[in-house]
Amino acid sequence: MSAALRVERLGxxxxxxxxxxxxxxxxxxxxxxxxxxxxxxxxxxxxxVARGEGVAIVGANGAGKxxxxxxxxxxTQPSEGRVEVAGRVAALELGLGFHPEFTGRQNAFxxxxxxxxxxxxxxxxxxxxxxxxxxxxAIDDPVRTYSSGMQVRLxxxxxxxxxPEILIxxxxxxxxxxxxxxxxxxxxxxxxDEGTTLLFVxxxxxxxxxxxxxxxxxxxxxxxxxxxxxxxxxxxxxxxxRLTSDYEIRQGxxxxxxxxxxxxxxxxxxxxxxxxxxxxxxxxxxxVGAPLRIRVSGAARRAVDALTVGFAIRDRLGVEVxxxxxxxLGAPALTLAAGEGFEAEFELPLAIGVGSYSLTIALHVGAxxxxxxxxxxxxxxxxxxxxxxxxxxxxxxxLPTSVRFNxxxxxxxxxxxxxx
Amino acid sequence: MTPGMLRALWSYRGLVTxxxxxxxxxxxxxxxxxGAWLVIxxxxxxxxxxxxxxxxxxxxxxxxxxxLAYGFYLCAGILPWAFFTELxxxxxxxxxxxxxxxxxVRFPRSVLPAALLGTGVxxxxxxxxxxxxxxxxxGRWPGTVLLAAPPVLAVWAALALGLGILxxxxxxxxxxxxxxxxxxxQFWFWLTPIVYPASIVPAPVxxxxxxxxxxxxxxxxxxxxxxxxxxxxxxxxxxxxxxxAAALLGWGAFLALSADLxxxx
Numbered sequence: 001m002s003a004a005l006r007v008e009r010l011g012x013x014x015x016x017x018x019x020x021x022x023x024x025x026x027x028x029x030x031x032x033x034x035x036x037x038x039x040x041x042x043x044x045x046x047x048x049v050a051r052g053e054g055v056a057i058v059g060a061n062g063a064g065k066x067x068x069x070x071x072x073x074x075x076t077q078p079s080e081g082r083v084e085v086a087g088r089v090a091a092l093e094l095g096l097g098f099h100p101e102f103t104g105r106q107n108a109f110x111x112x113x114x115x116x117x118x119x120x121x122x123x124x125x126x127x128x129x130x131x132x133x134x135x136x137x138a139i140d141d142p143v144r145t146y147s148s149g150m151q152v153r154l155x156x157x158x159x160x161x162x163x164p165e166i167l168i169x170x171x172x173x174x175x176x177x178x179x180x181x182x183x184x185x186x187x188x189x190x191x192x193d194e195g196t197t198l199l200f201v202x203x204x205x206x207x208x209x210x211x212x213x214x215x216x217x218x219x220x221x222x223x224x225x226x227x228x229x230x231x232x233x234x235x236x237x238x239x240x241x242r243l244t245s246d247y248e249i250r251q252g253x254x255x256x257x258x259x260x261x262x263x264x265x266x267x268x269x270x271x272x273x274x275x276x277x278x279x280x281x282x283x284x285x286x287x288v289g290a291p292l293r294i295r296v297s298g299a300a301r302r303a304v305d306a307l308t309v310g311f312a313i314r315d316r317l318g319v320e321v322x323x324x325x326x327x328x329l330g331a332p333a334l335t336l337a338a339g340e341g342f343e344a345e346f347e348l349p350l351a352i353g354v355g356s357y358s359l360t361i362a363l364h365v366g367a368x369x370x371x372x373x374x375x376x377x378x379x380x381x382x383x384x385x386x387x388x389x390x391x392x393x394x395x396x397x398x399l400p401t402s403v404r405f406n407x408x409x410x411x412x413x414x415x416x417x418x419x420x
Numbered sequence: 421m422t423p424g425m426l427r428a429l430w431s432y433r434g435l436v437t438x439x440x441x442x443x444x445x446x447x448x449x450x451x452x453x454x455g456a457w458l459v460i461x462x463x464x465x466x467x468x469x470x471x472x473x474x475x476x477x478x479x480x481x482x483x484x485x486x487x488l489a490y491g492f493y494l495c496a497g498i499l500p501w502a503f504f505t506e507l508x509x510x511x512x513x514x515x516x517x518x519x520x521x522x523x524x525v526r527f528p529r530s531v532l533p534a535a536l537l538g539t540g541v542x543x544x545x546x547x548x549x550x551x552x553x554x555x556x557x558x559g560r561w562p563g564t565v566l567l568a569a570p571p572v573l574a575v576w577a578a579l580a581l582g583l584g585i586l587x588x589x590x591x592x593x594x595x596x597x598x599x600x601x602x603x604x605x606q607f608w609f610w611l612t613p614i615v616y617p618a619s620i621v622p623a624p625v626x627x628x629x630x631x632x633x634x635x636x637x638x639x640x641x642x643x644x645x646x647x648x649x650x651x652x653x654x655x656x657x658x659x660x661x662x663x664x665a666a667a668l669l670g671w672g673a674f675l676a677l678s679a680d681l682x683x684x685x
Binding site for chain 1: 431432434435438442445446522523524525526527564592596679680681
């Protein structure tokens with residue numbers, strides 16, 4: 001099995017600056033000042049695709065599918081990890097830089113040249129492109145007069161005029177009519193039979209099952225599952241069904257006036273800010289086992305004499321994974337005057353499984369919140385735990401494991417040695 | 421540029437010429453005489469400079485007897501200046517304009533600056549050809565000294581492209597750069613002896629003009645066209661150094677920021 005595509009620990013981080021000036025500050029300080037918030041849209045994704053294999057990428061909107069395809073196509077650069085591609089990649093995207101004022105023919109040349117074909121090649125392939133696109137005399141009309149379906153036909157015909165080593169199809173086919181879709185499917189199938197590797201993004205389960213052997217499921221930037229296409233699709237559908245029911249529960253709660261996130265307490269002391277810090281400052285995604293610092297700060301509105309600060313980490317289903325407070329950690333309770341502030345910083349290794357988690361912060365009196373609750377805040381923030389350098393594992397906890405593993409010869413040899 | 425990049429650019433030369441052709445064609449879209457306007461505009465411009473200034477305003481170049489000299493002096497400065505500003509100002513919007521392409525297709529990034537240069541050269545060559553025709557028709561053909569123009573113009577273009585790519589890249593992150601460049605170009609135009617000869621300005625101003633890298637370059641071009649004189653090559657060394665520095669800086673910034681650039685579009 002020769003790999004056509006190898007993706008290793010791929011991650012993409014987008015920097016967000018509240019103001020353009022902030023970027024200038026960062027540049028001028030040569031990176032000493034950090035004024036952006038980083039959002040990981042993809043993190044720790046690793047997989048391999050064999051030559052001629054068809055792989056579907058499924059996931060909800062915003063799961064990182066398009067980002068992944070862009071990284072593979074080489075359009076955007078990864079923030080970490082790498083992509084190795086063997087052969088010519090053709091990425092099929094709607095429009096493909098068509099200029100609305102030029103004719104279909106002129107745009108076909110431009111698009112062909114963009115894909116690295118020579119004008120002479122396009123000229124030679126043009127009759128075939130025209131035949132496949134089936135837009136007739138419209139080939140000599142400006143593209144602005146085309147319907148979106150006609151544009152896709154032409155774009156697909158140009159992009160697939162030469163069989164690529166790797167074909168990336170990103171939801172474009174949904175635009176065409178059923179007849180053209182079938183035609184495209186047939187062409188993709190033929191390419192696959194001839195050895196083209198396919199990466200396919202679609203919300204159409206039938207198309208996925210027909211074109212792909214395997215599927216990858218992305219969820220909020222993480223590769224959460226991979227396996228036979230049918231299996232992953234079933235899992236994904238179940239997930240969607242659960243999301244729908246979650247949504248319904250939330251809707252119900254909101255209708256009942258409870259709101260999505262819950263916050264309760266007297267607010268005699270109030271949480272003002274909660275920061276999640278990793279090795280590089282504020283972070284929202286942490287590799288398994290990485291140190292997490294939770295910094296909680298706030299202030300008292302009224303004098304209090306026994307403040308305890310606690311936190312709890314919950315998984316995506318709301319199950320408490322871990323929780324502790326300053327009292328149990330042996331830190332004496334704080335006495336605060338009215339208006340006085342406090343800061344608590346917890347540091348812990350995130351030895352928990354890959355997934356999305358939410359954080360609850362509680363300010364209360366003494367050991368437990370039962371004695372008096374100042375500010376109990378569920379889902380203050382969320383974060384992700386992504387695969388790190390540890391071996392692959394499953395489950396909710398990361399228990400660093402060593403192994404001794406040998407065949408029976410050792411025992412057999414011992415037995416044989418003891419015989420004479 | 422490394423040899424690898426040059427090779428990549430060469431293998432995508434079809435795309436470069438395609439983009440240039442497309443750029444030129446866009447302007448002739450929905451026009452009955454599309455191609456003709458490319459020629460008519462500059463022809464009228466040159467006619468105004470040579471006829472109006474010599475016949476109507478009777479503007480004379482100090483020290484030159486020829487009544488047409490001032491008109492040709494103007495052309496020798498304004499046509500390259502238009503080339504310069506086109507490269508610099510179009511570079512500001514280059515990446516923004518091609519954002520959909522940059523975000524959808526992978527191709528050597530050097531294709532865009534190359535296409536920018538290509539379009540600029542074509543837009544420059546047309547009026548230059550007209551100017552040369554007028555020079556020939558009025559019996560003022562400069563002769564072999566014209567061979568000195570291409571190296572001078574190469575320095576000129578390198579400076580424009582370097583500054584353009586540097587500011588154009590920064591403009592993606594800070595739009596302030598584009599506005600500032602527009603204003604700076606206006607100052608630069610008047611601080612370069614294009615419409616006036618350097619000899620008529622007061623000495624302190626002339627000393628300031630000497631710091632402008634375009635001054636010796638434009639003087640060389642004006643000398644070639646008006647006097648048929650070979651440039652004083654030693655005066656061009658400093659501008660060539662500045663142009664090289666600008667080109668390296670622009671290219672370096674473009675390479676360093678090209679990954680972030682696509683994320684920002």
